[in-house]
Amino acid sequence: MTITFDYFSIAISVFLLLVALISPWFSSMARRPRIKMADDIQNASENDVDESTCNSDSTETTEVHTPTGATSALPFVSIVLAVHDNACELEERLPQLLEQQYRGKWEVIIVDESSTDDTQDVLTRAKAKYPRLYTTFIPESSHYISRRKLSLTMAVKASKGDWILITDIDCKPTGNRWLATMAEHATDDKDLVMGYTSYDADTPAYWRYDRLNTLCYQLHRIKNGIAYRNIGCNLMFRKSDFIQQKGFLHNLVHLRGEYDFIVNEMATPDRTAFVYDFQAQLCQRCPADKTWLYDHLYYLESRTLMKRGLRHRLLCNTDQWMLHLGWLLPMAALAYAISASNLVVTVAATVALLLTLVTRLTIFLSTCRQFDEHISWWKAPWLEVRTVWQNAWLMWRHRRADRFDFIRK
Numbered sequence: 411m412t413i414t415f416d417y418f419s420i421a422i423s424v425f426l427l428l429v430a431l432i433s434p435w436f437s438s439m440a441r442r443p444r445i446k447m448a449d450d451i452q453n454a455s456e457n458d459v460d461e462s463t464c465n466s467d468s469t470e471t472t473e474v475h476t477p478t479g480a481t482s483a484l485p486f487v488s489i490v491l492a493v494h495d496n497a498c499e500l501e502e503r504l505p506q507l508l509e510q511q512y513r514g515k516w517e518v519i520i521v522d523e524s525s526t527d528d529t530q531d532v533l534t535r536a537k538a539k540y541p542r543l544y545t546t547f548i549p550e551s552s553h554y555i556s557r558r559k560l561s562l563t564m565a566v567k568a569s570k571g572d573w574i575l576i577t578d579i580d581c582k583p584t585g586n587r588w589l590a591t592m593a594e595h596a597t598d599d600k601d602l603v604m605g606y607t608s609y610d611a612d613t614p615a616y617w618r619y620d621r622l623n624t625l626c627y628q629l630h631r632i633k634n635g636i637a638y639r640n641i642g643c644n645l646m647f648r649k650s651d652f653i654q655q656k657g658f659l660h661n662l663v664h665l666r667g668e669y670d671f672i673v674n675e676m677a678t679p680d681r682t683a684f685v686y687d688f689q690a691q692l693c694q695r696c697p698a699d700k701t702w703l704y705d706h707l708y709y710l711e712s713r714t715l716m717k718r719g720l721r722h723r724l725l726c727n728t729d730q731w732m733l734h735l736g737w738l739l740p741m742a743a744l745a746y747a748i749s750a751s752n753l754v755v756t757v758a759a760t761v762a763l764l765l766t767l768v769t770r771l772t773i774f775l776s777t778c779r780q781f782d783e784h785i786s787w788w789k790a791p792w793l794e795v796r797t798v799w800q801n802a803w804l805m806w807r808h809r810r811a812d813r814f815d816f817i818r819k
Contacts, residue, residue: 415754423758426740430762433736434769436729437794438626439777443633447780448591448687484514485596487589488571488649491579492561494523499579500532506582508540510589519569521561522547544568555818556665559658566652573603574652576669578643581607581692591690592646595683601651602673602682604632605690606781607642613696615785616800619793622783627726632684637677638722639709640669644692651676660715663817666705667712674716688782703807704815710808711816730798736766737795767791 434440489507493500500520507518522529522545533545546568548561566574573596575589583589588605595603606625609618625641652672661671673682697705713719740762747755774790777783785793 419752419754422755426743426758426762429736429739430765433732434766436732438623440773441630442626443629445686485573485593486515486571487573487575487593488569489518489575490565491577492521492523492558493529493579495525495527496579497528497532503579503582504536508543509586511586512590517542517544519544519565521565523557523561524550555662559662559668562668563657566649572649573646574649575646580695581643584691584693585689587689591687592685595685596646600681600683601648602677603646604640605644605685607644607692607694609694610696615789616793616796617702618783619785629684632682636679637673637682638718640673645669647672647676664712665816666708670712706804707808708816733794
C-alpha cells in the first residue's frame with residue numbers, strides 16, 4: 411500500500427471527513443432541546459431548601475416546558491382513563507392514581523368498556539374508599555364507532571374539571587407528585603401539556619429506543635413550531651377546547667389514535683408545554699408483541715388524517731438518508747482504498763468511521779441520560795440502523811392488513 415497525494419485521493423478524503431462531521435447531526439436526538447430534567451436540577455440544589463421551595467423552583471424558565479404567565483389558582487383537573495378487563499391492573503394502579511398529592515380540586519373518572527372480568531367489583535370497592543373516584547360504562551352494543559374514543563368523550567363531558575389529564579391503566583406514576591407537576595404547567599398561555607412515558611426495564615431495547623427517538627422529534631416540533639402528535643400516555647388538555655373542537659367527531663370510526671388526534675387537532679403555535687420533570691413521568695408496562703405492533707400500525711393509519719405530516723416525514727426520511735450515508739460511504743471508500751492500495755483514502759475512511767461512531771454515541775448517551783433511559787451504548791448503532799428497516803416492514807404490514815382492522819365496520 412502506497413501513499414499517493416493525488417487530487418482524487420485528497421478530494422475523496424476531505425469529502426469523507428465532511429460527511430462524518432455533518433451526518434451525525436441529522437438526527438432527532440441531536441435536535442432535541444438541551445434541558446435538564448427537574449430532578450437533576452433539584453439534586454444540584456442545597457439540601458436545606460424546603461420541599462415547597464424545591465417544587466416551585468424545580469423547573470427552568472423556558473418556552474418549551476415552564477409555566478409562564480401562570481396564575482396563582484391551581485386548576486380543577488379530571489384524570490380520565492378507560493378500561494376493559496383490567497381488574498388486576500386496577501387493583502395495583504388505583505391507589506397510585508387516587509393518592510396523589512395535589513392542593514387543587516381534582517377527580518378521577520374511569521369508564522368501563524363492558525368488562526367481563528372483576529373490573530366492576532374492583533371499582534365498586536375503590537369508590538367506597540375514595541370519594542373522588544367516579545365511574546361509568548359503555549354498553550356492549552356500541553359497535554359503529556371507536557369504543558375507546560366514545561369512552562373518553564363520555565368521561566370528558568361528564569367531568570367537572572377545567573383540564574383533562576388522560577392516561578392508560580398500564581401506566582403508573584413515578585411518584586405522588588405526578589398530578590401536581592403536570593397541573594403546574596396548565597397555565598393561561600398553554601392549551602396542551604405533555605409528559606414523558608417511558609417503558610419499564612423489561613421492555614426490549616429497540617422499543618425503548620423507538621419511543622425515545624420519536625419523542626425527540628416531537629420535542630423539536632414543540633420548540634420550533636406546532637406539536638404534531640403525542641408520545642406515550644401522558645396528556646393534558648382543556649375541556650373547553652375538546653368540546654369546541656367537537657372531540658373525536660372527525661375520526662370516530664378509527665379504532666385508536668386518540669392521543670395523536672387530540673394533539674394534532676388542538677395544538678397551536680407556542681401553546682404546548684412539555685414537562686421536563688421526572689415527577690411528571692409515567693412508566694408503562696412492557697406491552698405484548700401484538701400490542702406494540704398494532705400501536706404502530708394504528709399510527710400509520712391515523713396519520714392519513716393528521717395535519718402537518720409531510721414535514722414530519724420529510725425530516726425523518728432526511729435523517730435516515732444521512733444516517734446511511736454516514737456509514738455506507740466510508741465503508742465503500744475503505745473497501746475501494748484497500749483494493750487499490752491507497753493509504754490516504756484508507757486512513758481517511760477509517761477516521762471518518764470512527765468519528766461517526768464517536769459522535770453518534772455521544773449524542774445517544776447524552777439523550778439517554780437526559781431522560782433516564784438505560785440502553786446499552788454498544789446497541790446504539792444497530793438500533794439507529796434498524797429504524798429504517800423496521801419502518802419499512804411496518805409499512806408493508808400496514809398495506810397488507812385489512813382496512814377494517816383499523817376502523818369500525
